[in-house]
Amino acid sequence: MKILVCISRTPDTTAKIAFADNNRKFVTEGVQWILNPYDEWYALVRAIEIKEKDPSSVLHLVTVGGPDCDVVIRKALALGGDEAFRVNTEPQDSYSVASQIAAIARDGGYDLILTGKETIDYNGASVGGMLATLIDLPFMSLAAKLDLAGNSATLVRETEGGEETVEIKLPLVVGCQKGMAEQRIPNMKGIMGARSKPLKVVEPVNVDLFTEIVSFELPPPKKGVKMISAENPEELITALHDEAKVI
Amino acid sequence: MSILVFIDHSEGQIKKTSLEALCYGAALAKQTGVSAEGILLGQISEDLTTLGKYGVQKIHQVENESLNLVDAEQYIRIISSLAESSKASVIILSHTNTGRAIAPGLSARLKAGLVTGAISLPETANGFLVKKNVFSGKAVCTVSIKTSIKIISLNPNVYPIVSGSGAAEIVKENIPAQPAGFVIKSVSKASGEIPLTEAEIVVSGGRGMKGPENWGPIEELAKLLHAATACSRPVADAGWRPHHEHVGQTGIAIAPNLYIAVGISGAIQHLAGVNRSKVIVVINKDPEAPFFKSADYGIVGDAFEVLPGLIQAVKKLKGVA
Numbered sequence: 001m002k003i004l005v006c007i008s009r010t011p012d013t014t015a016k017i018a019f020a021d022n023n024r025k026f027v028t029e030g031v032q033w034i035l036n037p038y039d040e041w042y043a044l045v046r047a048i049e050i051k052e053k054d055p056s057s058v059l060h061l062v063t064v065g066g067p068d069c070d071v072v073i074r075k076a077l078a079l080g081g082d083e084a085f086r087v088n089t090e091p092q093d094s095y096s097v098a099s100q101i102a103a104i105a106r107d108g109g110y111d112l113i114l115t116g117k118e119t120i121d122y123n124g125a126s127v128g129g130m131l132a133t134l135i136d137l138p139f140m141s142l143a144a145k146l147d148l149a150g151n152s153a154t155l156v157r158e159t160e161g162g163e164e165t166v167e168i169k170l171p172l173v174v175g176c177q178k179g180m181a182e183q184r185i186p187n188m189k190g191i192m193g194a195r196s197k198p199l200k201v202v203e204p205v206n207v208d209l210f211t212e213i214v215s216f217e218l219p220p221p222k223k224g225v226k227m228i229s230a231e232n233p234e235e236l237i238t239a240l241h242d243e244a245k246v247i
Numbered sequence: 248m249s250i251l252v253f254i255d256h257s258e259g260q261i262k263k264t265s266l267e268a269l270c271y272g273a274a275l276a277k278q279t280g281v282s283a284e285g286i287l288l289g290q291i292s293e294d295l296t297t298l299g300k301y302g303v304q305k306i307h308q309v310e311n312e313s314l315n316l317v318d319a320e321q322y323i324r325i326i327s328s329l330a331e332s333s334k335a336s337v338i339i340l341s342h343t344n345t346g347r348a349i350a351p352g353l354s355a356r357l358k359a360g361l362v363t364g365a366i367s368l369p370e371t372a373n374g375f376l377v378k379k380n381v382f383s384g385k386a387v388c389t390v391s392i393k394t395s396i397k398i399i400s401l402n403p404n405v406y407p408i409v410s411g412s413g414a415a416e417i418v419k420e421n422i423p424a425q426p427a428g429f430v431i432k433s434v435s436k437a438s439g440e441i442p443l444t445e446a447e448i449v450v451s452g453g454r455g456m457k458g459p460e461n462w463g464p465i466e467e468l469a470k471l472l473h474a475a476t477a478c479s480r481p482v483a484d485a486g487w488r489p490h491h492e493h494v495g496q497t498g499i500a501i502a503p504n505l506y507i508a509v510g511i512s513g514a515i516q517h518l519a520g521v522n523r524s525k526v527i528v529v530i531n532k533d534p535e536a537p538f539f540k541s542a543d544y545g546i547v548g549d550a551f552e553v554l555p556g557l558i559q560a561v562k563k564l565k566g567v568a
Contacts, residue, residue, distance in 0.1 A: 123382075129347075160343060163434075216381070227547070228545070234556065236544055247505065
């Protein structure tokens with residue numbers, strides 16, 4: 001089994017969000033970078049579990065980003081994976097990222113390609129689906145469980161207010177979400193081993209930019225909480241009805 | 248040229264989020280001087296001509312019952328074909344599970360720039376600019392779509408449903424359906440529950456509720472308010488509540504009109520799932536709970552004492568015993 005996991009670098013969840021250059025650029029100074037949680041905890045760990053069960057599997061990781069991404073790629077390799085690819089270009093929009101990955105995945109002979117549901121910075125939720133169409137594979141979004149039996153995959157997917165169990169043949173692209181696996185902490189052996197795993201830098205292909213962020217804004221600050229005494233909870237209901245008009 | 252709105256339906260009903268998308272599409276069509284049309288795949292017994300009251304002139308229907316099953320590959324193929332034949336300049340979907348399954352593939356197939364999770368109408372005076380939330384709701388960005396065909400998936404509960412009058416023309420499209428490339432083995436649905444992403448009011452519980460056996464008052468309050476129930480991550484991880492109720496950074500992101508958080512401290516990861524709610528109410532025993540900083544209304548108190556009082560007050564408001 002040959003597996004590809006798409007991983008993305010994102011700012012840490014507690015990062016201070018600020019913009020510069022006339023609100024056109026996200027300020028990266030002082031930002032701690034992490035692996036996008038959906039990519040790491042769900043896509044990557046599930047792939048590692050599959051390889052643990054079938055050690056003859058080959059697990060590749062791919063990222064689109066500049067050299068400063070190497071740190072998080074090594075963190076991913078510390079968790080698992082045989083080899084990583086980094087497409088040497090700053091990630092632009094989802095379509096351009098998907099196109100860069102497609103250039104690698106198309107002839108890679110992968111049975112299974114795993115992506116995270118979305119990134120926590122741009123919340124695009126698009127790379128997996130775009131990649132699947134670009135390389136002509138089916139896409140199973142919002143998968144909370146994935147089991148393999150030979151050439152077949154059984155997935156449990158979230159639906160609105162419920163779930164469905166689907167059976168489909170490989171090869172396949174899967175969008176992974178909560179439930180797929182549990183977050184792991186890399187051990188010393190993994191961290192040491194990651195240093196010598198191959199990290200291949202690949203030059204990007206030419207892609208048209210379909211979309212571009214032209215500005216950012218921060219939401220207006222909250223007016224400040226209106227406290228209501230625990231002795232008079234009915235005042236809250238009155239406020240929600242008369243003032244906020246939400247009930 | 249036309250604005251094409253994808254109309255999603257389930258169990259014989261058109262989804263509320265699709266009505267929002269229709270109104271959004273109709274407004275955009277009016278703004279840009281083109282026609283607003285809808286696409287519906289599958290069979291539904293509702294009279295689709297009445298959708299005209301949301302401002303759409305025509306509905307393209309591929310009335311094949313097998314299409315009641317959401318088959319992303321097939322939907323992408325059919326919608327692309329209809330987009331081309333109806334000369335669509337913009338395709339609107341909802342940023343729901345269905346939208347997430349098909350919008351990206353549609354974008355790649357049509358080479359159409361996509362903005363997912365749009366929160367307002369595009370600005371079309373100079374180019375085509377669409378706003379969406381980024382950094383898990385901590386900021387907003389404006390995206391320019393540069394392609395001639397554009398795709399927008401609209402966030403639930405950001406665009407109002409307004410109905411006027413008018414009847415839509417139904418055009419039956421003869422596009423043959425193909426067998427799905429997968430098999431559905433089973434479907435489970437929490438019956439009678441309002442889907443979290445569609446709920447206008449959500450009542451949510453955290454670790455402060457101390458255990459699953461204490462959820463009665465939350466469920467009762469939710470029922471009275473016609474609200475959906477939600478929970479924080481530790482509660483879902485502990486198995487107190489089902490996983491699909493978990494709202495937060497790695498759970499579901501919601502934007503209801505009212506979010507009532509009971510016994511939730513308000514960690515950043517939880518906030519990321521609820522910070523776009525219009526009104527946030529926090530009930531917590533701890534006056535230092537960080538959630539109060541993001542709240543519109545707050546009560547410092549014991550949930551088990553406050554909730555019954557709230558329930559009484561809502562009953563009184565609604566004229567219920």
